[in-house]
Amino acid sequence: MSRFQELVVEHGREIELQPGDHLFAQGEHDSRVFMVKSGLLKAYYIRVDGKEHIKSFLPEGSIIGSMVSLVDGDPCSFSLQAIEASLAVALPYSTVQQAAQSDIELANALIAFLSTYGKRKERREYELLSLSPEKRYAILLAEMPGIVERVSQADMAAYIGVTPQALSRIRRRMSR
Amino acid sequence: MSRFQELVVEHGREIELQPGDHLFAQGEHDSRVFMVKSGLLKAYYIRVDGKEHIKSFLPEGSIIGSMVSLVDGDPCSFSLQAIEASLAVALPYSTVQQAAQSDIELANALIAFLSTYGKRKERREYELLSLSPEKRYAILLAEMPGIVERVSQADMAAYIGVTPQALSRIRRRMSR
DNA sequence: CGCCGTAATTAACCGAGGTTCATTTGTCGC
DNA sequence: GCGACAAATGAACCTCGGTTAATTACGGCG
Missing domain, CATH: 1.10.10 (Arc Repressor Mutant, subunit A)
Known part of the structure; x- marks a missing residue:
């Protein structure tokens, strides 16, 4: 487990979820980072035409947050919902950022995480395009x-x- | 200009490109980060069936590198080629990483860059999917x-x- | 067991993009 | 202005996913 995940688990607040429960919904402001301890979530958004699209399934161990909300404070571009009964941990991203200001090790763990995230998105883009x-x-x-x-x-x-x-x-x- | 871009420009090596010239090709190992000072590049890959797909056009100011090659040392998943006569600056990613070990400001600039990158890819995913x-x-x-x-x-x-x-x-x- | 609601399948029709090939347009170098 | 090559367009046919609607399969639950 990376320093990043450790931080979330250590300082985060546990949240129990029943199938269908939301952690946040599209359009809301939520600048927390979540880690899935058990169960299964889905990240999805509703298009203008009403269709639902699923960005990703999030099994145990996943870390997620709305990038646009975390970075720019914009409303979330997607919703985060439990598919199964799940246990998640939530931590304000500001806590992470603050910690990263002084903790170089954490900052580099964050960099590693974001790089991996970027890699995954690169592959997803390839799949969608090709x-x-x-x-x-x-x-x-x-x-x-x-x-x-x-x-x-x-x-x-x-x-x-x-x-x-x-x-x-x-x-x-x-x-x- | 972010600390990240500054670092690249300060310590990087300039490379002149004619239309058609490559900075790196799919399958090669290249762990450098590039910044486009002028001109226009394209990042593309060739699929197994021989079709070309363009990931992005990179005008002046863009920063790019093969994430998988930077992070894991895997062969590049795409090629980087000049469309117009261009001027680029190249910097080994290891230099960036090393600098980030001790320079918290740079580390945070890197985090900001990667976050923005993630956001862009999120939007691209949305476009492709929806x-x-x-x-x-x-x-x-x-x-x-x-x-x-x-x-x-x-x-x-x-x-x-x-x-x-x-x-x-x-x-x-x-x-x- | 039978009923009901949801999930999954099937069918028929349509439209958009792929494929292949031909044709036109554009842009150079001379 | 002309020839040559690449870029863009056009036409004919095919495939696959979208759409709509009907049908079947699967679970609870009374």
Whole structure:
């Protein structure tokens, strides 16, 4: 566990979540960083046309916060909701920033975290730009084994960026 | 200009580029950070099927490097090439990291940079997941005014993720 | 067991982008 | 102005995901 995760766990406040509970919702201001201790969350947003899109599934160990809210104080661009009964830890980002002002080790842990985050987003961009929905589904299965049992097909469809019907067709094609 | 950019300019080595010249190519190891002083670069990769995809256009002031190569020392996942005659500054990332070990101000500048980078990628993910190619083209035009005069339509098509033919159709639809 | 609500599947139709190939336009160098 | 090459457009056909709506499968629960 990195210094960053340690800080969150040490100074954070625990929050219990039932399926459907939100940590924050799109449009709200929330400058906390969360760590998922157990359970499963999803980060998603609602588009203008009402469709839901899932940015990521967050199993145990994940760290998350709305980057725009943390950095610029803008309203969150997405919502954070529990899929399963979960346990999370919350810590104001200002605490992290303050600590980073004087704690070089923490600052570098933060840099490492943000770099990893950037890397993950780079790969996600590649997948979205280059790969078909079918390939993206295959990757999701490979990267999060057991996800099929934990989330609905509608959510997986919202993650790979197609309708539930399309995902159903994809699964049929793949099983043949 | 942030402390980060300052560091690059101060200690970096200048590199002149003609259109078509590469700073690094996909698959190579290159752990330098670059800043574009003038001109225009593109970051792109070649997919297994031979198609080219453009991650971003990099005008004056941009800072770039292959995150995976910087952080993990993996081979670069994309290539960096000049579209116009350009002037860039290169600095080994290890220099940045070392400086960040002792310079808390730089570390925080790095954090700010990485956060901004993460935010940009978040928005790009949103665009790819939610918006039609037509919308993405409109956004490109809005965000980089003058880009039409500076890059070929094929490159813009590679950026928004469609074929040149499709972009041609989109432009026809939009002009009506 | 049967009822009901939700999730998942299937079908039919449509439209947009991909693919391939031909044609036109544009831009140089001479 | 002309030839040559690249860039952009256009046309014909195909595939796949979106849309709408109907149907089936699956769980509780009375």
